[in-house]
Amino acid sequence: MxxxxxxxxVIIVGAGPAGISCAITLARAGKEVILIERGLFAGSxxxxxxxxxxxxxxxxxxxxxxxxxxxxxxxxHNFAILGEEDSTTITYRKNDNSSYSVIRAKFDRWAAExxxxxxxYIVEETVVRELIKxxxxxxxxxxxxxxxxxxxxxxxxxxxxxxxxxxxxxxxxDTKDVALSVKEVIKLDNQIINQRFxxxxxxxxxxxxxxxxxxGMLGLxxxxxxTDSVTIGLGITLNELAENNYRPYEIxxxxxxxxTIAPLIEGGTLKEYSAHLIPEGGYxxxxxxxxxxxxxxxxxxMLVNNLHWEGTNLAMISGKLAAQTAVEAIEKNDFSKxxxxxxxxxxxxxxxxxxxxxxxxxxxxxxSRKKAFLCYYMKKINAFFEMFTSxxxxxxxxxxxxxxxxxxxDRKISELFKDIWAIVKLLWSILI
Ligand SMILES: Cc1cc2nc3c(=O)[nH]c(=O)nc-3n(C[C@H](O)[C@H](O)[C@H](O)COP(=O)(O)OP(=O)(O)OC[C@H]3O[C@@H](n4cnc5c(N)ncnc54)[C@H](O)[C@@H]3O)c2cc1C
Numbered sequence: 111m112x113x114x115x116x117x118x119x120v121i122i123v124g125a126g127p128a129g130i131s132c133a134i135t136l137a138r139a140g141k142e143v144i145l146i147e148r149g150l151f152a153g154s155x156x157x158x159x160x161x162x163x164x165x166x167x168x169x170x171x172x173x174x175x176x177x178x179x180x181x182x183x184x185x186x187h188n189f190a191i192l193g194e195e196d197s198t199t200i201t202y203r204k205n206d207n208s209s210y211s212v213i214r215a216k217f218d219r220w221a222a223e224x225x226x227x228x229x230x231y232i233v234e235e236t237v238v239r240e241l242i243k244x245x246x247x248x249x250x251x252x253x254x255x256x257x258x259x260x261x262x263x264x265x266x267x268x269x270x271x272x273x274x275x276x277x278x279x280x281x282x283x284d285t286k287d288v289a290l291s292v293k294e295v296i297k298l299d300n301q302i303i304n305q306r307f308x309x310x311x312x313x314x315x316x317x318x319x320x321x322x323x324x325x326g327m328l329g330l331x332x333x334x335x336x337t338d339s340v341t342i343g344l345g346i347t348l349n350e351l352a353e354n355n356y357r358p359y360e361i362x363x364x365x366x367x368x369x370t371i372a373p374l375i376e377g378g379t380l381k382e383y384s385a386h387l388i389p390e391g392g393y394x395x396x397x398x399x400x401x402x403x404x405x406x407x408x409x410x411x412m413l414v415n416n417l418h419w420e421g422t423n424l425a426m427i428s429g430k431l432a433a434q435t436a437v438e439a440i441e442k443n444d445f446s447k448x449x450x451x452x453x454x455x456x457x458x459x460x461x462x463x464x465x466x467x468x469x470x471x472x473x474x475x476x477x478s479r480k481k482a483f484l485c486y487y488m489k490k491i492n493a494f495f496e497m498f499t500s501x502x503x504x505x506x507x508x509x510x511x512x513x514x515x516x517x518x519x520d521r522k523i524s525e526l527f528k529d530i531w532a533i534v535k536l537l538w539s540i541l542i
Contacts, residue, residue, distance in 0.1 A: 118142040118231075120436050121251055121260040123238045123273060125152035127162075127422045128408025129266030130221045131170045132429035132436075137228035139437045144258060145222070145230050146251065148237040153218025157293065157386035159332050159341060159419060161209040161316060162217065166423035170430060171224060175207070179216040181336040182314025184209045186307070190370060192322030193492040197370040211314045211334045211341075213295075241273055241404070247445070248277065248403035261445050262436050263404050266429065269387045271410035279406060280397040285348035286477060287391030289329065289416075292358040293343025294366075296378035300338045306374050307335055318419070319344070319371070321492075323364035326485035327356075328476055331365050332419065333374070339381055340374065342366060345388050358385070388421070389414045393470040399457065400450040405432045415465050417472060424462050431456040471539040479532045486521065487529075 120136055122129045125147035136143040149155035161184055167174050174180070185206055190199040226232055233253075241263060242250040250259035251273075265273050269288065274280040300311075307315040319331030329346030344362055351358060365371060389395075389412040396412050399405060407413070408425035415424060435453040439445050457463045476483065493516075497509050517526070 117259040118144050119260060119440055120144075120262045120264060120433075121146065121258055122264045122266055123251060124266035124268055124408075124410070125149070125222050125232065125234075126156055126218065126266060126268060126408060126425060127221070128410070128425035128429040129264070130218065130225050130429070131426040132264055132266060132407060132433045133230040133232075134170060134221075134225040134228050135430045135433035136436060137225060137230040139433070140229075141437060141440060143230045144233060144260070145225065146233045146236050146238055146253065146258070147222075149234065151219050151234055152222035152232070153215045156214040156218055157291070157384045158214055158422065159293070159334050159343065160211065160214070160422070161334060161419070162212050163209050163420065163423040164207055166426045167210075170426050171221065175210075178220050179212065181211040181213060182309070183207050183312050184211060184314045184316050184334075185309070186313075186315040188315065188317040189320070190317055191320045191488050191491050192325075192365075192368055192370060193489065194322075195369055196492050196496065197322075197368075198491050198495050199370070209316075211316075211336050213336060238267070238273060241277055243277065246402055248401065261403070262439060262450070264429075264432055264436065265404065265406045265410050266408050266425075267410050269389050269409040269412075271406065274397060274406050274410055277401065277404065279399075279401060279404070280410075283389070283391065283395075285352060286350075287347075287389065287395050287412075287473075289345035289347050289388045289390050290351060290358055290385060291343055291345035291388050292362050292385045293332075293341055293383075294362065294380055295336070295339050295341050295382040296375050297339045297381045298375070298378040302377070303335050303338070303340060309335065317374075319365065320484070321488040322368050322371075323361045324484075325488060326481055327354075328480050328484065329361075333371075340378065342371070342375060347390060348387075388416065390416050390473060392416070392473050393463070393466040394474075396463075396466070399454045400447055402447045402450075403445045405435065405450055405453050407432045413462055413466070415469065417469055418465075420465075427460060427462060428457060431460065468540050471536055475532050475536045479529060482521075482525070482529050482532075490517070 119142040122145045125145050133143050133145040186203045188201045236253045238251045240252040241248050248263045314335040317333035327350050331344040334341040407428040413424040413428050414421040432453050439449045
């Protein structure tokens with residue numbers, strides 16, 4: 111199967127969506143590829159919300175909607191701002207198939223099987239410990255037991271990417287550039303889910319949650335409906351957790367008890383409990399993407415659009431683009447950084463770097479104005495609707511005046527100017 115013992119065209123480390131998409135693209139192009147995964151099987155170690163996105167997934171697996179183990183077709187997207195007891199929710203509903211909820215242990219396993227069918231060679235339960243370099247060129251990997259050699263090594267080893275750090279492509283992640291996410295999968299009867307979320311059998315809903323026990327923190331909560339379970343979780347930046355000595359599971363417990371959330375999961379039984387990191391640094395924190403004989407894809411390259419909860423699509427497409435670059439390099443028999451930088455050019459032309467660039471100022475603005483945007487104004491949105499919906503004999507005009515006046519008494523004029531300036535700066539960077 112391989113050219114000669116332990117030598118192949120490409121070795122990929124990590125069988126998440128990035129590694130699998132890369133492997134399948136290479137295999138379909140007739141290249142020899144070994145995909146090495148430390149888990150018992152692909153997906154066994156993978157944690158996400160989560161939704162996979164149809165457009166990107168179809169680029170790699172054209173028939174996934176009929177063949178893959180998918181849970182529900184997401185037709186509803188809710189944005190819930192929680193107060194202490196109250197909440198404001200905006201719902202967008204459309205009979206759509208632009209995303210599906212999946213369980214990664216099932217989906218990644220299926221996807222890895224597809225890669226195998228296409229001709230990729232998958233080595234499971236094997237940790238890559240080190241990269242092998244010769245004359246400034248990556249030429250292979252060392253596992254616990256063996257050494258494998260290849261013309262190109264592609265790192266798809268996820269958010270921590272110890273291997274990219276080993277060869278100086280990445281630095282340690284700053285704790286403000288990574289979120290710790292905890293989540294639970296709660297088993298519930300299929301019909302109960304349909305009733306509570308107003309869904310029919312294959313339909314699903316997503317809830318993005320702001321405020322509540324995360325009020326004022328750089329963090330978001332999420333819920334996804336699966337066939338017969340509901341996923342609930344949250345992600346908060348590590349520096350926030352460390353500085354305030356917060357325990358994420360305690361915050362999740364409080365979230366589950368909020369009067370808006372509790373009825374959705376009432377009577378469910380805990381099926382699974384997990385934690386994982388999410389890269390949050392965005393465009394400014396993308397590492398060097400290649401060097402002689404090596405490329406980095408997916409979370410390892412910090413390719414996550416956190417505002418939109420998009421990660422798997424960036425992982426899949428970066429995997430595909432790296433694979434296409436590897437095919438070109440193999441055909442030229444040139445594995446230098448210069449040739450592999452074609453990957454970066456492809457990423458720049460794709461939605462991946464364009465989107466991340468669009469949001470390049472987002473995290474800086476949120477870090478500097480989090481007390482304003484993630485605490486004060488969140489509270490004010492619920493206060494507005496409390497005022498708007500109350501029937502108490504006070505003339506409406508008086509209520510409006512009181513509400514507007516409260517903003518000027520709560521916040522100094524200088525603070526208000528800073529808030530407006532931050533919004534203008536953010537919109538400028540997004541739109542211009
Ligand atoms: C809580 C949470 C919710 C999320 N929700 C969503 C969502 O709804 N939609 C979405 O699109 N994205 C979501 N994401 C992001 C998404 O999960 C990631 O962006 C995506 O999984 C990245 O894929 P990847 O292949 O780059 O990395 P991973 O999926 O992390 O895969 C890396 C693989 O490498 C393996 N590995 C690591 N080191 C080694 C080694 N040394 N040797 C061998 N194997 C190794 C790991 O076992 C793993 O299988 C979420 C993330 C989290 C944590």
